[in-house]
Amino acid sequence: MKLLEERIRRDGIVMEGNVLKVDSFLNHQMDVDLFAEMGKEFKRLFADRPINKILTIEASGIGIACITAQEFHVPVVFAKKAQSINLAGETYVTKVESFTHKRVYDVVVAKKFLGPEDHVLVIDDFLANGSAANGLIDLLISAGATVEGVGIAVEKGFQPGGKLIRDKGIRVESLAIVESMDPATGEIVFRKQ
C-alpha cells in the first residue's frame, strides 16, 4: 500500500536492534484518517472471505482493528495480556512473547466471544517474529473458529513471522513489508507486492 509505505519513509525512524519506530502515526499517536484508508485496503484484500469477526491483541492493534471492522460491519474482539477480575468465566489462554518488551505474556479471550461459528480476520499493527499472530491463531484453533486470514500494517520481512504463518497455509496480507532497513542511513527498502 503506497500511502502507508510513503508515510513510513517520511515519519518512521529506523533504530538499532531492528526497531522501526512508527509511533507518530501508528501505535502511540494514531492517524485515524490513515487507518480508514488501511481499513478499506483490508476490506478489498479479504473481500472474498466470509468474515464475521475481527480478532486483535491489546493495545496497539485495537485502533486499526476497530476502524477496519467498520468496513466489514463486524465486531472486534481483543485478546487481553493479563487475567482480569472482570474476565470471569472461562477463557482461552495462550502465551505470547513480545519483541518490544522482551517478556512473555499470558493472553486470554473469553470463550463466549469465539466459537466454531466464527470466521475470523486477525488484525495487528506489526508482524516480526510472529509471536502475537501465532498466539491469536492458537486462540482461534482452541475455539474451533476458522482463520480467514491475517491482516498486518507493517511486516518486517527479514524476520521469520510472515513465512512461519504463510507456511501453515494461512493467508497473510501486509500493507507494507520492510525488506531491509539501515539505522545508519535511515534507508528503508520495501518488498514489491
Added chain:
Amino acid sequence: MKLLEERIRRDGIVMEGNVLKVDSFLNHQMDVDLFAEMGKEFKRLFADRPINKILTIEASGIGIACITAQEFHVPVVFAKKAQSINLAGETYVTKVESFTHKRVYDVVVAKKFLGPEDHVLVIDDFLANGSAANGLIDLLISAGATVEGVGIAVEKGFQPGGKLIRDKGIRVESLAIVESMDPATGEIVFRKQ
C-alpha cells in the same frame, strides 16, 4: 444517549462489588457500529470546542477514541500503562489506580505528542473513581495542553469520579450515567440527562 442505555440494559450484567460487565459490546468484544453512533454523539456534544487531539488510555478506551476521532478528523494519542523500550526519549508520567485490577500503574505519554498548542478531548470507556481520567488530565496539565473536556461512555454516578472532575471546572459528558444498580435483580437506573 438512549441507544447506549438500552444496550446496557439488554446486554450489561450487574455483578457484586459495583462491577458492571459490558464486555460483550464495549470493552472486550466491541460493537463498532455502536461506537460510530457514540462518536457522532461526542462530536455533537463537543462541537463548540476547538479540539485538535484526542487522548485516551490503553486498552479499552482506544477503540471508542479512534472511532470518535474520525468524526473530529484529529489524531488519537493513547497513554501507555508501562514503560516500553520503544518509548525512547522523554515522557510525561503519572500514576493511575485501576478499579478493575486493584493495581497502581505508571502511565506515560511521549512528550513529543502533547504540547501547549494542543486542545484535547479525553475519551474513556468508564468513569468510576476517576483515577484514569484524573491521570490523563494530569498528563495534559504537565504538557501545558488545554483540557477541552472529558467524554465517557459509561459513568458510574454513585462513585465519586464524575463529581471530582466536574468540580475542577472541566466539562464531562457521559453518554450513560448509572445512578444505581442491583446485582440481585439486575436492575439498572440511569440518571436523566
